[in-house]
Amino acid sequence: VKFCSDCGSAQLVQRIPDGDNRQRTICEQCHTIHYDNPKVIVGCLPVWEDRVLLCKRAIEPRYGLWTLPAGFMEHGESTEQGAMRETWEEAQAKVEDLHVHSLFSVLHITQVYIIYRARLSSLDFAAGIESLEVALFKQQDIPWDGLAFPAITQSLQDFFSDREQGHYQVHVADLAKRAFDH
Numbered sequence: 001v002k003f004c005s006d007c008g009s010a011q012l013v014q015r016i017p018d019g020d021n022r023q024r025t026i027c028e029q030c031h032t033i034h035y036d037n038p039k040v041i042v043g044c045l046p047v048w049e050d051r052v053l054l055c056k057r058a059i060e061p062r063y064g065l066w067t068l069p070a071g072f073m074e075h076g077e078s079t080e081q082g083a084m085r086e087t088w089e090e091a092q093a094k095v096e097d098l099h100v101h102s103l104f105s106v107l108h109i110t111q112v113y114i115i116y117r118a119r120l121s122s123l124d125f126a127a128g129i130e131s132l133e134v135a136l137f138k139q140q141d142i143p144w145d146g147l148a149f150p151a152i153t154q155s156l157q158d159f160f161s162d163r164e165q166g167h168y169q170v171h172v173a174d175l176a177k178r179a180f181d182h
């Protein structure tokens with residue numbers, strides 16, 4: 001951040017505000033404190049019978065690798081609405097019956113992942129602008145070595161394990177950097 005988003009001043013300093021305990025970016029001109037907090041990633045694990053829908057990324061990072069439809073939550077939407085929107089944007093797919101599946105804190109990139117297990121409403125899907133290809137995979141056909149992010153691998157492993165046991169749970173975990181080193 002180079003300029004104050006409130007008054008446009010370039011007089012930004014890093015300092016701990018009174019009553020706070022962390023350094024913040026503060027505008028010396030208008031005294032606005034610019035907080036910078038973790039981002040929320042919302043997405044779906046869309047299911048059709050014994051298959052899961054994955055998207056092949058058409059964007060960096062991890063271009064060409066497979067992922068679940070997910071992205072940054074937007075202002076004015078719930079986590080569930082965001083997950084459905086991302087599924088529509090990346091896979092042109094409608095989903096229903098959403099249940100929280102993964103709740104991951106990804107500490108080193110300061111993100112929170114909320115992935116919903118959902119039922120695909122129909123076989124009507126197609127690659128959105130951020131996807132090269134969208135397809136349904138059975139467990140044995142999942143491209144395990146070609147998945148974009150460990151949070152996706154973890155979500156899929158948890159899903160198939162739950163499915164085998166006939167009991168779905170909410171999976172809460174902290175993913176450290178180590179978990180991301182392939």
Ligand SMILES: [Zn+2]
Pocket residue numbers: 004005006007008009027028029030031032
């Ligand atoms: Zn300012």
